[in-house]
Amino acid sequence: MSKILIVAETLSGELHPTTAKAVACAQAIGGDIHVAVFGSGDQGPAQAAAEIEGVTEVLYVQHDENNAARAATLAPQVVALAAEGYSHLLAANTTTGKDLMPRVAALLGVPQVTDIMAVHGPRDFDRPIYAGNAITRVQAPGDFVLVGTVRTASFGAAGGGNSAAVSDKAVDAELPSHTRLVEQKTGGGDRPDLQTASRVVSGGRALGSSENFDIIFKLADALGAGAGASRAAVDAGYVPNDMQVGQTGKIIAPDLYIACGISGAIQHLAGIKDAGTIVAINNDENAPIFEIADLGLVGDLFEVVPQLTEKLG
Amino acid sequence: MKVLVPIKRAVDYNVRVRVKNDGSGVELNGVKMSVNPFDEIANEEALRLKEKGVVTEVVVATIGVAKAEDQLRSELARGADRAIHVVADQDIQPLQAARILKKLVEDEGIDLVLMGKQAIDDDANQTGQMLATLLGWPQATFASKVEIEGQTARVDREIDAGIETLEVDLPAVITADLRLNEPRFIKLPDIMKAKRKPLDKRELGDFDIDVPTLEVTETRPPSGREPGRMVKDVDELIATLKDKGLV
Numbered sequence: 001m002s003k004i005l006i007v008a009e010t011l012s013g014e015l016h017p018t019t020a021k022a023v024a025c026a027q028a029i030g031g032d033i034h035v036a037v038f039g040s041g042d043q044g045p046a047q048a049a050a051e052i053e054g055v056t057e058v059l060y061v062q063h064d065e066n067n068a069a070r071a072a073t074l075a076p077q078v079v080a081l082a083a084e085g086y087s088h089l090l091a092a093n094t095t096t097g098k099d100l101m102p103r104v105a106a107l108l109g110v111p112q113v114t115d116i117m118a119v120h121g122p123r124d125f126d127r128p129i130y131a132g133n134a135i136t137r138v139q140a141p142g143d144f145v146l147v148g149t150v151r152t153a154s155f156g157a158a159g160g161g162n163s164a165a166v167s168d169k170a171v172d173a174e175l176p177s178h179t180r181l182v183e184q185k186t187g188g189g190d191r192p193d194l195q196t197a198s199r200v201v202s203g204g205r206a207l208g209s210s211e212n213f214d215i216i217f218k219l220a221d222a223l224g225a226g227a228g229a230s231r232a233a234v235d236a237g238y239v240p241n242d243m244q245v246g247q248t249g250k251i252i253a254p255d256l257y258i259a260c261g262i263s264g265a266i267q268h269l270a271g272i273k274d275a276g277t278i279v280a281i282n283n284d285e286n287a288p289i290f291e292i293a294d295l296g297l298v299g300d301l302f303e304v305v306p307q308l309t310e311k312l313g
Numbered sequence: 314m315k316v317l318v319p320i321k322r323a324v325d326y327n328v329r330v331r332v333k334n335d336g337s338g339v340e341l342n343g344v345k346m347s348v349n350p351f352d353e354i355a356n357e358e359a360l361r362l363k364e365k366g367v368v369t370e371v372v373v374a375t376i377g378v379a380k381a382e383d384q385l386r387s388e389l390a391r392g393a394d395r396a397i398h399v400v401a402d403q404d405i406q407p408l409q410a411a412r413i414l415k416k417l418v419e420d421e422g423i424d425l426v427l428m429g430k431q432a433i434d435d436d437a438n439q440t441g442q443m444l445a446t447l448l449g450w451p452q453a454t455f456a457s458k459v460e461i462e463g464q465t466a467r468v469d470r471e472i473d474a475g476i477e478t479l480e481v482d483l484p485a486v487i488t489a490d491l492r493l494n495e496p497r498f499i500k501l502p503d504i505m506k507a508k509r510k511p512l513d514k515r516e517l518g519d520f521d522i523d524v525p526t527l528e529v530t531e532t533r534p535p536s537g538r539e540p541g542r543m544v545k546d547v548d549e550l551i552a553t554l555k556d557k558g559l560v
């Protein structure tokens with residue numbers, strides 16, 4: 001039977017909702033599911049992890065260095081835990097997971113399965129390549145530790161209501177001093193997190209300025225939605241990078257996605273392929289976004305979006 | 314300071330790839346190949362550091378088929394000083410690539426590795442992190458700004474929650490995100506000049522890549538979406554969304 005260790009992610013001292021998605025992938029693999037939470041303060045996020053359905057044990061690793069999570073200092077701690085007979089080490093495929101897990105894999109001398117989107121067996125998965133324009137089935141022959149990251153757009157979050165045991169865990173690992181966190185500037189805000197939001201409204205280059213982007217935020221707020229953007233809108237400085245959706249931004253799967261003034265480049269579409277219903281608003285009837293949209297409206301977004309906000313508000 | 318810029322030959326980012334009918338992979342025959350866009354950005358950053366006087370030499374390297382020499386030549390034309398081509402006909406996985414690059418770093422006495430954060434073919438996003446680990450070096454992935462001062466690099470990283478600034482001791486591996494810079498265009502005379510720049514060939518057999526690997530057993534197109542439809546105005550859009558229970 002598999003014994004799976006999930007590396008939890010925390011943000012500002014709280015458990016990140018993508019951790020429950022990694023647990024859902026572990027449930028599809030089947031086996032004993034442990035979650036490792038790394039922190040420097042109280043057990044708060046570990047207690048939150050214990051509530052996730054399917055988790056059998058939470059390991060809380062307290063270390064002063066864990067007040068500023070970095071791949072270089074986390075990886076040796078994960079590897080120390082891995083020695084306790086785990087068959088799988090998984091994390092969500094967030095920027096934290098992408099940074100950390102290859103470091104863990106390299107310390108163990110094993111390959112990594114990035115972006116697991118479906119599970120056929122404990123060592124047999126689907127993962128996307130070419131920005132999701134092809135899907136490969138990959139197997140891991142042998143019995144080495146399976147290191148992987150979980151595509152959050154492919155798994156619904158595991159439920160809550162559990163109360164797994166939480167134990168303090170001391171790890172014996174030498175942590176390097178070559179990497180220091182200077183600061184983090186997080187957008188934060190009150191809007192739902194893009195990777196777990198059920199509705200998302202995004203704006204593209206057509207918005208033209210950060211002031212104009214306000215109409216996107218207003219529609220998002222009327223819907224209780226997260227707010228996203230194309231790369232062009234981020235590059236132009238209208239909105240911060242954490243709003244970028246696509247191959248190199250966030251890959252998301254809301255029930256409803258509304259793309260306003262976004263042309264539909266393959267790199268953008270890579271981020272929304274798993275959305276439930278895609279709505280496109282664009283004044284060019286030939287825009288490629290209409291090929292993938294479930295509902296398309298040809299029109300000027302500066303008229304259509306405020307109308308939508310008013311009628312939905 | 315000597316910089317290594319590993320690059321990869323990949324399907325051009327404008328090409329819509331097609332999966333082969335027999336499920337053995339994607340069609341590469343007759344498809345335009347280019348330098349992975351993130352690697353162009355990494356090379357550009359190395360060149361800017363050289364122009365600032367921080368870096369003395371920029372070495373580009375690739376692991377790949379004979380034709381990957383074309384991609385090395387374009388990065389030489391962009392401004393790199395010389396190139397190393399590890400000729401490989403087989404697929405090289407990230408951990409294997411990291412082992413090959415580690416040896417190049419040691420053989421060449423490299424002080425800084427600048428590379429793309431991911432290749433847009435397999436989208437693995439692993440090689441830089443693995444290389445840093447094998448070397449026992451720090452890493453700064455997804456860089457949108459790099460400043461080198463003495464023996465440290467200060468790097469802004471694009472993370473899901475915003476921007477993070479890390480300070481790492483050199484030597485280090487830094488992986489480039491899209492907003493790090495906009496690569497300069499390659500000029501025709503530079504393409505001619507690049508033909509005379511040194512390009513060393515190395516054999517795959519010189520490297521130990523005996524590690525566990527993954528096996529790709531099938532490649533298929535993604536499941537398509539249901540065809541959509543157009544609505545005539547905002548009212549029809551809202552009515553349809555209400556019908557579906559989405560608003």
Ligand SMILES: Cc1cc2nc3c(=O)[nH]c(=O)nc-3n(C[C@H](O)[C@H](O)[C@H](O)COP(=O)(O)OP(=O)(O)OC[C@H]3O[C@@H](n4cnc5c(N)ncnc54)[C@H](O)[C@@H]3O)c2cc1C
Nearest residue numbers: 204205206230231232246247248249261263267268283301
């Ligand atoms: C390696 C790589 C990775 C990339 N990763 C990403 C990524 O993660 N995410 C991403 O988004 N892009 C990514 N890109 C960029 C991508 O190729 C496109 O350039 C980008 O998505 C275009 O953004 P856009 O649709 O906002 O702009 P445009 O393509 O300029 O489209 C603007 C659209 O707005 C419409 N429009 C204009 N005015 C109005 C109006 N008044 N009302 C309604 N519609 C209007 C136009 O008809 C047009 O369709 C990547 C590119 C590369 C090379």
